[in-house]
Amino acid sequence: MSAHAEAGHEHHGPPAANQSSRVDARVLGMLLFIGSEIMLFGSFFTAYFFIRVANPHSSTITPDAWQFWPPCKAPPVGGECTAGQYEFPVYVAGINTAILVTSSFTVHWALQSIKRGQRKAFLAGMVLTFVMGLAFLTTQVIEYLNVGFNTGAGAFASVFFGLTGLHGAHVAVGLSLLLMVIIRGFRGHYSAEHHHGVELPGIYWHFVDVMWIVVYSTVYLL
Amino acid sequence: MESPFRSEEAAFKFLLITLGAFALIVFAAWISTALGFVTWIVLSAAAVWAYLRQRAPGPEPAHVEHVGAEDERRVLVVANETVRGEELMSAISTRALSEKTRFLVVCPALNTRVKTWTSDEDPARAVAQERLDETLARLASVGIDAAGQIGDGDPLVAIDDAVRTFHPDEIVISTHPPGRSNWLERGIVESATARFDVPVSHVVVESQD
Numbered sequence: 001m002s003a004h005a006e007a008g009h010e011h012h013g014p015p016a017a018n019q020s021s022r023v024d025a026r027v028l029g030m031l032l033f034i035g036s037e038i039m040l041f042g043s044f045f046t047a048y049f050f051i052r053v054a055n056p057h058s059s060t061i062t063p064d065a066w067q068f069w070p071p072c073k074a075p076p077v078g079g080e081c082t083a084g085q086y087e088f089p090v091y092v093a094g095i096n097t098a099i100l101v102t103s104s105f106t107v108h109w110a111l112q113s114i115k116r117g118q119r120k121a122f123l124a125g126m127v128l129t130f131v132m133g134l135a136f137l138t139t140q141v142i143e144y145l146n147v148g149f150n151t152g153a154g155a156f157a158s159v160f161f162g163l164t165g166l167h168g169a170h171v172a173v174g175l176s177l178l179l180m181v182i183i184r185g186f187r188g189h190y191s192a193e194h195h196h197g198v199e200l201p202g203i204y205w206h207f208v209d210v211m212w213i214v215v216y217s218t219v220y221l222l
Numbered sequence: 223m224e225s226p227f228r229s230e231e232a233a234f235k236f237l238l239i240t241l242g243a244f245a246l247i248v249f250a251a252w253i254s255t256a257l258g259f260v261t262w263i264v265l266s267a268a269a270v271w272a273y274l275r276q277r278a279p280g281p282e283p284a285h286v287e288h289v290g291a292e293d294e295r296r297v298l299v300v301a302n303e304t305v306r307g308e309e310l311m312s313a314i315s316t317r318a319l320s321e322k323t324r325f326l327v328v329c330p331a332l333n334t335r336v337k338t339w340t341s342d343e344d345p346a347r348a349v350a351q352e353r354l355d356e357t358l359a360r361l362a363s364v365g366i367d368a369a370g371q372i373g374d375g376d377p378l379v380a381i382d383d384a385v386r387t388f389h390p391d392e393i394v395i396s397t398h399p400p401g402r403s404n405w406l407e408r409g410i411v412e413s414a415t416a417r418f419d420v421p422v423s424h425v426v427v428e429s430q431d
Contacts, residue, residue, distance in 0.1 A: 031225050101241060108234045199230045206233035210240045217244040222251050222258065 034207070041211060044166055048159040048219070071156055086153070088160070089143050090220050096139045097216050100171075103132035104209045107178075107202050117192040123185050126198075129205065130178045137171050140164065160219060167215050170208045177201035226273075243269075283419040289389040290324070298384050299327045299368075300377060301396035302350060305357045307427030310396040317392075318366045325361070325368035326388045329354040330380040338375055347372050377410050378417070385418060393418065396425045 052069060074083035110125025149157050181201050184190065190198055226236035243265050251258025290296065297317055301310055305327065317323050333346040354370045361368045373380025381393065395411050397403040405411070415422045 034225065034227055101237075104234060104237050108230065111230050202230035203227050203233045206230070206237045207227060210233075210237050213237075213240050213244050217248050221248045 037207070037211075041166065041214075044159070044163050045218070048163055051155045051159050069156075071154060086149050086156070088220050089147060092139065092143055093216055093220050096136050096143075097212065099132050099139075100136050100209050100212050103129045103136070104206055106132065107205050111195065111198050111202050114190050114195045114198055115192055119185075122190070122198075123182070126178060126182045126185055130175060130182060133171060133175045133178060133205075137168060137175065140168050140171075163215055163219055167208070167212055170211065174201070174205050174208050177204060283415075283417060284385075286385055286391075286418050286420045287389055288391060291322075293322055295323045295392070296388060296390045297323055297325050297392045297394060298381070298388055298390035299325060299394045299396070300330070300373070300381055300384075301327070301425075301427075302329050302332050302353065302377075304396040304398060304425075304427035305329055305353050306360070307396060307425075309427045310394075310425050311360070313394060313396075313423070313425045314361065314366060314368070315364065317394075325366065326384060326390070327354060327357060327361075327368050327370040328373040328380050328384045329370070330373040330377045331375050333375045343375065346375065377405055378413055381414055382417070390420060392420055393422045394425060395422060396427055399426050399428060 070086040070088060072081040072083055072085055076082065106125045106128040110122050110129065113119075113121035113125055144161070151158050151161055178201055181190075181198055184197065225232070227233045247258055247262050247265065250261035288296075295317075297314075299310070299314060301307075304310060314325060318325070329350040331343055331346040331350045333343050337343065337346065350372050354372065358368055358370045371384070374383060377395075381395075384390070385393075393414055395405070395414060397405045397411070400406050411422060411424045
């Protein structure tokens with residue numbers, strides 16, 4: 001750069017970074033994050049479908065029981081699952097799904113409220129979202145305690161706890177983010193002009209909900 | 223393409239779409255497993271099609287600051303196989319006559335994709351350097367003082383790099399005619415026009431000596 005050009009600047013410090021990729025850094029970061037999450041969940045779903053579809057005889061406890069899904073509690077007799085199948089708590093998980101989806105509506109409401117400068121509605125929305133997320137996680141823990149099998153019940157149980165547990169871990173991270181937003185919100189942070197700190201946890205929370213819809217549909221319903 | 227998680231609103235919309243799609247899949251699977259599978263395939267294909275079709279709003283053209291003397295004009299010339307073309311020489315000469323003009327000729331080191339991935343770019347750079355040297359010598363012989371450099375194999379990246387160091391007031395891109403030009407096929411001229419707020423001229427070289 002010539003001396004003339006330098007004289008025309010009052011800028012101090014290093015020059016602005018060259019973004020030759022033309023992709024906004026925040027968008028790129030979110031895309032990379034989502035990509036990594038898709039790979040993470042994808043690996044768990046691969047294990048799930050492998051066990052359910054490609055290798056249904058992988059149980060070391062009751063090999064014949066895998067003709068059924070969920071598997072039989074004991075080897076089938078004459079092609080019948082006399083001891084009964086393991087059961088997923090479809091209805092409890094369904095209610096949990098409704099709670100989680102509703103929490104997406106409340107976090108959306110919270111963000112719309114702070115964008116309009118309505119602090120009370122924003123805080124109410126965030127607290128409601130947090131409470132519903134906590135209810136989801138608590139219900140999932142109770143579900144684990146009463147589901148009737150554990151990780152030693154075979155590969156199906158491992159993938160069940162693996163997939164739902166992975167999602168639960170994401171909910172826990174989301175709750176931490178929401179808690180930080182709530183604390184900052186009660187301390188007077190955020191405004192109609194500055195709410196980026198609410199937007200990003202909101203995106204994450206919706207992502208967690210999307211993943212749960214996939215997990216619930218695939219593991220519990222299909 | 224736009225990410226469905228680019229904003230909270232977009233993510234919320236994506237959540238609702240996911241909810242509807244999976245409700246449909248579960249309902250279809252409840253009727254018949256095969257129908258559920260087909261529904262899943264169709265919805266997945268539709269989602270990919272819709273995602274690829276959408277166009278994100280492009281960023282604003284980058285401002286290229288004028289540097290150097292007030293009456294100095296800088297012209298960035300980007301060409302490779304057409305760099306020796308008469309039409310391009312004529313375009314440069316016209317600009318050289320009209321004002322106090324500085325030229326920078328950039329020859330992107332065009333390479334095959336496989337060679338680019340394997341970092342085998344020395345032959346491409348050597349060919350580009352040969353063309354560039356010949357062109358600069360020819361310009362010097364008619365009294366035009368031009369600088370030159372070899373650029374990235376991607377012409378847009380080569381232009382981007384040159385813009386950041388040379389600060390041109392105009393960009394001249396030379397290509398083969400439509401139908402024979404890979405750069406035109408890739409929309410290099412349009413992309414450069416959209417990327418920088420300086421005039422971008424397109425010179426078509428029909429034949430070379």
